[in-house]
Amino acid sequence: MPELPEVETIRRSIALPLQGQIIKAVIVREPRLRWSVPNTLTACLLGQSIQDIQRRGKYLLFQCEQGHLLIHLGMSGNLRLLPAKTPVKKHDHLDIVFHNELCLRYHDPRRFGCVLWTSDPVSQHPLLMNLGLEPLEPDFTGDYLYRLAQQRKVPIKTYIMNSRIVVGVGNIYANESLFLASIHPTKPSGQINLERYQCLAKSIQQVLSTAIESGGTTLRDFMDSAGNPGYFKPLLQIYGRTGQPCNQCGNPIQQQQLAQRVTYYCSTCQG
DNA sequence: AAAAGGACCTGGTGGC
DNA sequence: TGCCACCAGGTCCTTT
Structure with missing residues (x-):
């Protein structure tokens, strides 16, 4: 489900309400996530x-006094901030209950996400230590992408979805960024x-920034921690628009499978 | 070392 | 209405 803009949207919607809140209880109803x-x-x-809530790629990092709680939402996960007594629904796998009687509720039908703890420096965690650059940080540049791409044969779309190169770019925003940069996937x-x-790096930053400003993309069920949908879907230029006219040239948008992911492109605009 | 494919899960959709 | 195949916002792991 969530790519960088959706995770960032959730982060922003929980950061202030949870800052300084003390954990009163942890209820694990289903520990069998991607990792137990x-x-x-x-x-x-x-x-x-909770001292602070950071994001690294698609991971949320809850900084506590003794370490970090690490949450990934996988394909279908979400987090809601709810009154602790709110009735539980199917796939509400875990609650973190605070002294103010709010709870952070983790819901994930497909269970591709994870909820973990580390008391080591969080950047040393095995799941984080090999991650590439944050696309919205200043060191993410066209020069960086160019340098690491030398000798590589993978399609550009697969390359920018590789989290060892750059984090947070999932299938929606990879398609959108390549369209904006006029590069064939x-x-x-x-x-x-x-x-x-250089054009591609700027396109990735622009697409992600605009999506964050819009509160993310709700295709089916994405929502922030208060239950609000994202408003980026109508701004999608290419994702999910097979057969519809390209917004730039009017020719029908094409679709093909690439590394087991649906890939959308305009064969005219993306030479 | 890089690339390709399988694996992990449930739910929704569309065809018959 | 039911059954079935197939698809989905991620990414690690194994094999080539």
Whole structure:
């Protein structure tokens, strides 16, 4: 479900209400996520307060006094901030209850996400230590993308979805960014020149920033922690628009499978 | 070292 | 209405 803009939208909607809140209880109803919820989680979290909530790629990092709670939402996860007594629904796998009687409720039908704890420096965590650059940080540039792409043959779309290169770019925003940069998704990443990469880096930043400002993309069920949908869907230029006219040239949008992901493009505009 | 494909899950949709 | 195949916003792991 959530790519970087959706995770960032959730982060922003919980950061202020949870800052300084003390954890009163942890309720694990279903520990079988992508990785099992550690059975020590309750003991780790109890009595601690949330000092800050950061994001790294699509991971949410809850900074506590003794370490970090690490949450990934996978394909179908979401987090809601609810009164602690709100009736539980199917797939509400975990609650973190605070002293103010609010709870952060993790819901994830497909269970591709995870809820983990680490008391080590969070950047050293095995799931985080090999991640590439944050696309909205200043060190993410066309030069960087160009340099790492040399000798590579993977299609550019697969390349920008590789989290060891750059984090947070999932299927929706990879398609959108390549359309904005007028680059064909199957073009081998090692055959793109520096100038095109500079354009692509800017396109990725623009698409992600605009999506964050819009509160993310709600295709089916994305919502922020208060239950609000995102408003970026009508701004999508290419994703999910097979057969519809390209907004730039009017020719029908094409679709093909690339690395097991649906890929949309305009064969006229994305030479 | 890089690329390709399978695996992990449930729910919604569309065809018959 | 029911059954079935197929598809979905992610990404790690194994194999080539």
